[in-house]
Amino acid sequence: MIEATSRFPGEAECRYQLLCPFPCRNQVVEMFDHAYQNYMDHAYPADELMPLTCRGRVRGLEPSRGDIDDALGKFSLTLIDTLDTLALLNKTAEFEAAVRRVLSDVRLDNDIVVSVFETNIRVLGGLLGGHSMALLLKEGGQHMLWYKDELLHMAKDLGLRLLPAFNTSSGLPYPRVNLRYGVRGPETRTGTETDTCTACAGTIILEFAALSRFTGNPVFENHARRALDFIWEKRQRNSNLVGTTINIHSGEWVRRDSGVGAGIDSYYEYLLKAYVLLGDDLFLQRFNTHYASIMKYISQPPLLLDVHIHKPLLPARTWMDSLLAFFPGLQVLKGDIRPAIETHEMLYQVTKKHNFLPEAFTTDFRVHWAQHPLRPEFAESTYFLYKATRDPYYLEVGRTVLENLNRFARVPCGFAAMKDVRTGSHEDRMDSFFLAEMFKYLFLLFADPEDLPFDVEGYIFTTEAHLLPLSLSTAFLPLLSSWCIYIYIYIYIYIFFFFFFFSPYEMELDDSNFDWSCPNTRLLFPDPAFPRSLREPIRTAVDRSCPRPVEPGLGRPPLRARDFMANNPEHLELLRRMGVSLIHLKDGRVQLVQHATQAVSAVAAEDGLRFMQEMMELSSQQQKEQLPPRAVQIVSQPFLGRVVLTAGPAQFGMDLSKSSTGVKPYSGCTELANAALLQGRIALLQRGQCMFAEKARHIQKAGALGGIVIDDNEGSSSDTAPLFQMAGDGRNTDDVTLPLLFLFHKEGNILLEALREYKEVEVLLSDKARDRGEGRGEESIINGGGGCRAVHSPADGLCDQANAVDSALNPPTLATVRVLPSGSAPSAQPGLMGTEEHHPVGQDEPGQQDVGSRDEPAADGDSSQSMDALLADWKEDLEAFQQMEKDEL
Numbered sequence: 001m002i003e004a005t006s007r008f009p010g011e012a013e014c015r016y017q018l019l020c021p022f023p024c025r026n027q028v029v030e031m032f033d034h035a036y037q038n039y040m041d042h043a044y045p046a047d048e049l050m051p052l053t054c055r056g057r058v059r060g061l062e063p064s065r066g067d068i069d070d071a072l073g074k075f076s077l078t079l080i081d082t083l084d085t086l087a088l089l090n091k092t093a094e095f096e097a098a099v100r101r102v103l104s105d106v107r108l109d110n111d112i113v114v115s116v117f118e119t120n121i122r123v124l125g126g127l128l129g130g131h132s133m134a135l136l137l138k139e140g141g142q143h144m145l146w147y148k149d150e151l152l153h154m155a156k157d158l159g160l161r162l163l164p165a166f167n168t169s170s171g172l173p174y175p176r177v178n179l180r181y182g183v184r185g186p187e188t189r190t191g192t193e194t195d196t197c198t199a200c201a202g203t204i205i206l207e208f209a210a211l212s213r214f215t216g217n218p219v220f221e222n223h224a225r226r227a228l229d230f231i232w233e234k235r236q237r238n239s240n241l242v243g244t245t246i247n248i249h250s251g252e253w254v255r256r257d258s259g260v261g262a263g264i265d266s267y268y269e270y271l272l273k274a275y276v277l278l279g280d281d282l283f284l285q286r287f288n289t290h291y292a293s294i295m296k297y298i299s300q301p302p303l304l305l306d307v308h309i310h311k312p313l314l315p316a317r318t319w320m321d322s323l324l325a326f327f328p329g330l331q332v333l334k335g336d337i338r339p340a341i342e343t344h345e346m347l348y349q350v351t352k353k354h355n356f357l358p359e360a361f362t363t364d365f366r367v368h369w370a371q372h373p374l375r376p377e378f379a380e381s382t383y384f385l386y387k388a389t390r391d392p393y394y395l396e397v398g399r400t401v402l403e404n405l406n407r408f409a410r411v412p413c414g415f416a417a418m419k420d421v422r423t424g425s426h427e428d429r430m431d432s433f434f435l436a437e438m439f440k441y442l443f444l445l446f447a448d449p450e451d452l453p454f455d456v457e458g459y460i461f462t463t464e465a466h467l468l469p470l471s472l473s474t475a476f477l478p479l480l481s482s483w484c485i486y487i488y489i490y491i492y493i494y495i496f497f498f499f500f501f502f503s504p505y506e507m508e509l510d511d512s513n514f515d516w517s518c519p520n521t522r523l524l525f526p527d528p529a530f531p532r533s534l535r536e537p538i539r540t541a542v543d544r545s546c547p548r549p550v551e552p553g554l555g556r557p558p559l560r561a562r563d564f565m566a567n568n569p570e571h572l573e574l575l576r577r578m579g580v581s582l583i584h585l586k587d588g589r590v591q592l593v594q595h596a597t598q599a600v601s602a603v604a605a606e607d608g609l610r611f612m613q614e615m616m617e618l619s620s621q622q623q624k625e626q627l628p629p630r631a632v633q634i635v636s637q638p639f640l641g642r643v644v645l646t647a648g649p650a651q652f653g654m655d656l657s658k659s660s661t662g663v664k665p666y667s668g669c670t671e672l673a674n675a676a677l678l679q680g681r682i683a684l685l686q687r688g689q690c691m692f693a694e695k696a697r698h699i700q701k702a703g704a705l706g707g708i709v710i711d712d713n714e715g716s717s718s719d720t721a722p723l724f725q726m727a728g729d730g731r732n733t734d735d736v737t738l739p740l741l742f743l744f745h746k747e748g749n750i751l752l753e754a755l756r757e758y759k760e761v762e763v764l765l766s767d768k769a770r771d772r773g774e775g776r777g778e779e780s781i782i783n784g785g786g787g788c789r790a791v792h793s794p795a796d797g798l799c800d801q802a803n804a805v806d807s808a809l810n811p812p813t814l815a816t817v818r819v820l821p822s823g824s825a826p827s828a829q830p831g832l833m834g835t836e837e838h839h840p841v842g843q844d845e846p847g848q849q850d851v852g853s854r855d856e857p858a859a860d861g862d863s864s865q866s867m868d869a870l871l872a873d874w875k876e877d878l879e880a881f882q883q884m885e886k887d888e889l
Helices: 011-016 022-042 066-071 077-081 083-088 092-105 116-140 150-166 198-202 205-215 219-233 265-278 281-298 322-334 337-354 377-389 393-409 432-446 470-474 480-501 530-539 569-577 602-622 692-701 745-757 777-783 865-887
Strands: 048-050 055-057 113-115 176-178 195-197 245-247 253-255 319-321 360-362 367-369 417-420 425-427 459-461 467-469 580-584 590-594 630-634 643-647 682-686 706-710 740-743 763-766 808-810 818-820
Touching (some): 022 393, 022 432, 066 113, 066 116, 077 092, 077 116, 077 432, 083 092, 083 116, 092 116, 116 176, 116 198, 116 432, 116 467, 150 176, 150 219, 198 245, 198 265, 205 265, 205 467, 205 470, 219 265, 219 281, 265 322, 265 470, 319 322, 322 337, 337 377, 337 530, 377 393, 377 432, 393 417, 393 432, 393 530, 467 470, 569 580, 569 602, 580 602, 590 602, 630 740, 630 745, 643 740, 643 745, 682 692, 692 706, 692 740, 706 745, 706 763
Parallel strands (some): 706 740
Antiparallel strands (some): 113 176, 319 360, 417 425, 425 643, 459 467, 630 643, 808 818
């Protein structure tokens, strides 16, 4: 018998009635309410919600995240971005209240530097989408009757504030602008940039053209068209591809790698959608030219791999970023369904393996960058594929997305981005696009036509999923509608002629059939099982480990990157056979380049590709600690496992990756005078004054089950600092058998706030967050009471629940760690929890340096000089991730 217990309204029905989408639709609405209401309750009027600390993110008050913060302009970003989502989800009263808040509270003349790209797609697009919905509701005669284009006036004001960014000789916009002062040079921190990403400059036309046609002022559309014209002229003429980064003054390509992901993605999207919205054939012609090259060079079904624009047969990297997940949806709009199905299936298998799409993953589907900021692109493509095929398989995919969001990202104050999909740890971040896009596409996926307040066929979705009416195409061209009628008549005659004389099974279909119209999917796939036949070869590709064929004449395992030595003649010969060339640069560095066509066989070429992937991964790991991150998961009510903190590991003690269930006692202790009070608990420790191993020995002797060291450097965070790895004390640490983890100051405060607010807080120390609703985990979290049978075994790390004591960490005096109840003074406590942490060696005294034994991060492992030179060129891989975060695409 299946017990359909549910944590959230509608979840059980969604889980056990996959063929009926309506319960899933209700769950989408419930999840949206949870996210939106927490933003309004805890963050508004701030730009974004910080769901772990339950407060708003205000730029300048929180530690800087670098270029990511350029999306924040102190203009209530999340509220504006969510306006048309409220209308689509039939939340008319909330929409009207939100519009009134925007009009009364939001200011656009702030002295703050913002991203032109982000402000355009999120704020300008949000205002225009809200204006479109307000007009629609007003025409209905029941709501928004007071509305007099106030959102449009705000949109025009914002458009004028963005226009100074386009004052360049090329017409490409500066990447940033000051909302109050425009572009005035260094004094306003603008006008000094020379480069921008292709998508940043090429994702303007929909919003600017809509603003021009709503207001009757052509200046906005003209500037957007000029930028697109310039990018088109600068395309590589042989490959017809564009690079990722361009100089806004000279038009030279700064980064010449080309793909459909970060840095380029929405440029292609806006070319096709500009044709749909504006009816200008020029945009479609350009898109078709680019698309043919994408399918020729970049598309390697089901993969989409970057190439060099001047040498498009040469791969630029061997991993994919998550932003390319939008591309199957764009292919649906183009009418090219087959590769859309294949790529989407690959993305789905990666999602099932890691619960979310990692920010980047390798061609063999391993994690490359482990973050996942709740991006909506995969849900977007799922919706469009379901719309095109009506295959219920995509409802199952959408249900998986819903389940994973609820099980792994939902926290008491909203939904938290994933810091690491491998551990399940969270980041204190909920971007505005999560409300603007994710719930919009999921609702449309599960909703029936009568559930929608209007016909979405009359609108185009921007890259931020804002709704712009297709009626804008006739704003300047009143005869266009009559012209379109003749075009449609011609298309219908054309289709009738072909299908009268030719059977659909006999027709040979290729891209040229769909250059000017989208295909009828019932004719493309007359057999309902045909889409499944496209997915089947890909379905098991992610988890399947194919046996490697033996290369004829070689008879040995392939060379691994970790074993490679540049001065080994045998290794150099193996590289040659794999098509890998070793190039000595003038500056002393060594560069590896693979030409698959020069390999002695297809198997050798595959080995060479794998070798290059491993070498790039080694480069990334060179900047990181040797051990992977660990997780501190708060599993007691009301968190129920939904708050996961990234923790640094120790080089000693219990190996949590070898524990089947982790350590799960109550974490919370009072100041005590004897060790008995510490037994069966996790000790909270303040960093400093002695060595980590010494702390571990002290609490282990007192009977603790584990320890958490909290950094005393205010403002430190796993968001901005590299993973911290606690070193031993220079002597044998085999006697330490309990787990010890390290939390930065920000993550530690999240745990401490939970301790202050709730009397019982239970945490799980493990290598990876446990499933929030799997097995007996959640039931024991909900029903478990006090009374502990504290069993601790170094072999398996198991322990039952222990009694909890409400506690908070008080900074120690004279190297003393004290854990005090919330609101209590130190003098009110009967004793000391833990031990005095004094040690004559390794204290933080001026000029003292005791490497390897102090309370400091461990040094990276030694590497040979030749390996340093060999890997130097792969720093571009890390820079690519920084560029992706910088563009925030």
